[in-house]
Amino acid sequence: MNSDPSRDTSGGEWWRDAVVYNIYPRSWRDTNGDGHGDLSGVVERLDHLAWLGVDAIWLNPIMPSPNRDWGYDIADYTAVHPDLGTLADLDLLVEAAGQRRIRLVLDLVPSHTSDEHPWFRAARSDRGSPFREYYVWRTPGTDGAPPNNWLGYFGQPAWTLDERTGEYYLHTFLPQQPKLNWWSSRVAEEFERILRFWFDRGISGMRIDALQTLVHDRTLRPNPAAGDRDTPLERRLGQRFLRSGAQPETHGFIRGWRRIADSYTPPRLLFGETWVPSVDDLAPYYGDGSDELGLAWNLPFLGCDFTARSLRAVVERTVAALPPSAWPAWAMSTHDGEGRAATRWCHGDPAAARCALLLLLTLRGTPILYYGDEIGMTDAVDTPGSGRRDTAETAAPRDRSRTPMQWAPGPGAGFTSSPRPWLPVPGADAPTVVEQRAAPGSVLSFCRDLITIRRRHHELVSGAMRFVPAPEGVLAWERGDGDFLAVVNLGPAPAVVTRDTADGEVLIGTDRHRDHQTLTDQVSLAPYEGLLIRLTRRPAADSDRSRESGRAS
Template sequence: MREWWRDAVIYQIYPRSFQDDNGDGVGDLNGITRRLEHVAELGADCIWLSPVFVSPQKDMGYDVSDYLDIDPLFGTLADFDALIARAHALGLKVITDQVLSHTSDQHPWFRESRTSRDNPKADWYVWADPLPDGAPPTNWHSHFGGPAWEFEPRRGQYYLHNFLAAQPDLNFHHPEVADAILETCKFWLDRGLDGFRLDTVNYYFHDADLRSNPPAEPKKNQVMSTDLYGMQNNIYNKNRPENLGFLERLRALTDRYDDIMMVGEVGDGPARAIELMGQYTAGTKRLHVCYSFAMLGQDFSAAFFRNCIDGFHKGAPDGHPKWSFSNHDTERHVSRWAAHGVSEDNLARLTCAMLMSFEGTVGIYQGEELGQTETELVYEELTDPPALRFWPGIKGRDGCRTPMVWERDALNAGFSDAKPWLPVKAPQAARAVDAQAPDGILAFYREAIALRKASRPLREGTTHFHDLPEPLLAFERRAGDERMTCVFNLSTEVQTLALTGSTEFAGPQAAALADGTLTLPGNGFAWLTHDEPLTLATTEKTLWEEIS
């Protein structure tokens, strides 16, 4: 039987910003439970919750101080159990973020580890002596700026942190650490959780010999950068081969349960990330699914998307990808790719059509189904550590984390009766759920997801690309004798194709077909069903206005 996750639509919920039910301005579990019908009606198969575990919230929950309890900010274990029960009743699976590479510096494990070099948890984190001149033991950088090492006077040593100094890295070379982490995962599986989204899954192990990274290859026309991390070839502080062994232990744990899915986040450059996605999902002993930031950047061309998809399937024929365009760490894609859009709504429809046509698992970030845009914030409104440190050069992640909007004319667009932790601004409130037109973006997402579920080629089919010039992306999805061709115009200009073969439109489209010519307006797209192969070739452009 085909596993549910292979073609699933996963809806990411950022708990702080989905729905506040207790009136403190921060979203909570009961709020999520109340709004789950919205996700079910959208047609999603699964929700992914960003961290809800006990945390000082230095990095919005990605600094866990207790893996086995819910932070009071979000509710209780009973609230969590009720959320799972309601989701399952609606036909939704539930996965949660598991932040396993590091903890909070307030976690009891670290509080004990930092006290001395000979306590029971002394080696549970990555400790190293200073160099003879007192410098950190390697040249590794933190993602959040500065060295990835923090000095601890009580031990006279440095500890490793790939992110904030308040997020010390666990030492996965120590067998007791891996055992303890697996026990925390088992705790949630025993409560009925359907799987995990594994944060920074390629960061679990570091180089045991603590070798310094070489410099990265300089880029053309490179200017001074605040991204010190990107100035190194980060081969010793992540992506270590030992990772695979731990992933196999994690998979063995999940295989003891029914219908579990693990999706790992690979943080790296596009080419390396696609390679790791393949490695981490190869066979049946590692992760079920992997995704990267490959499609979460500025690149927006037919060649780019083809290289990502084709490169993955050719490099890892038995691996499994997850594709997404937005999440809680990146600028919303409708804003990020705005230069390629005829309008925000046109771009929202095009990108939805693309995503629902990709082979593999796909992800939607809350608000994406409304065509939501990035919120413009001033410095005084920021909460994100990188933004606060590097402003104005880096705007940070707050702009994509502002609250979900439900009722356009309600206080804070229906998110909360109190002042929200991040502001709700007019451009975002205008896209509220209740303000969506009958033929608006929300309706389009529902139609596109329904088409994906109803189409065997879109669910199960292999991908075969047509060779077309920019800005046209086209591929056939093929499942047995069923075929569907998906065509997308990634520009704002009209594009036309000569089409040979018998076909008809499937689902919603932004295109016209007459006398063997397929005409795509700016940001146009089409799903075409056919029994025999189609031939596509570029032609002279025809004005859209002449045939519409």
């Protein structure tokens, strides 16, 4: 077993300083020509991530699975899917990443298993099986009806009748994903063992899937109707998932996991997928800021409009709602239904994509890049006969944001030599790493240079942050003690931000021709243009002019 490479880097809550890079392993790099990405492909492309400036990699599920939900239906929690490699390959990845000072975070799915997991196979073999308590079973009503009105996240009833044993079992997602019963102490003990297995192997943290579904209401009370403040999915299905999840006992389990994570040196990260409608619902998953999650998924930020008003409101509400010692996480793209920011926010416009990256990488908190964000990779177009793999009934096909990484022009896009990749590769006009590395004005060059600047200036990582006044459509915020100013024009018209207390130098602009410009009292911005400015305070005698609307000070 390999030693933990993260022990050679700085201790403490390392994720506060990190840029995290999310990889969907099947779509990253295929090294054996079978059309599926693999762990050897992650090793092969580590130098790209080191060059980019990434501090940690988060891999979507790598554990054995029949792939009814593409890895989120786990059949073995302490092994690697054969399509992706072996435990030895994972050990090699941990070691190779550690040599580049890059940590590795895995996806863990504690809410449910695959129906092919040995636990469930044993549970459904006999009502007297000791594994029966690992899952949630109920006898049918007098009319054969399910126990209550609960729906799953894919819109189907949350109960399936097991003909073999004559009882319903609960599932929050597909019927092939039976829900684990966290009211059983044996389930909790299993996952403590699973966490230690991976942490002992050198894994630096876990992203915990569907955390809000972990614990269900023990008495199976019905879910209420959805209201205006609930998630879009809940409103679409007409039901708020109040009793089928989101129970207060969840926090006790998180605190137990945190004690395990903190027993390692350096501490292991717990990053929760907290799929909740508001940051007020998100904040409790941090506990007191140090005893539950280290990072939590911010769905309200991911789902907001790409406008100055919407983004500022979500960021300010997040900062206000979280405990003082908690640390926010920011992501703009995802492997799930929300898809890629370059499509959802930027509509394929590289200038807008650079603005989105400037926002993501200069907010106070941990930025999470999804593979391809650094080149402005867009969602694929879902067309008939395109080889769709995602069979779940979701509002938007998830395949569109899981297509192969675009490494180079040509057949296979540098992803695979197979004529049949697991998902279609992009067309000839898609952006690629090879082309953008050679272009100083590209999205990739901008992303890499911005990460480099972020790393050089601790104020951009751990410094204070506050929004400052700006014209309509413009977002402006200071980092540190007024040391840096970031401005982004997300409106359709040119804008001017006026200042009377500081001059500055442009450290980086989304239009690279503006790099190193000296600015005085006015910052002019074209539509979808952003600047990161290092400020120099003027003497008080030079700051005697009063400004009208649009004044930022």
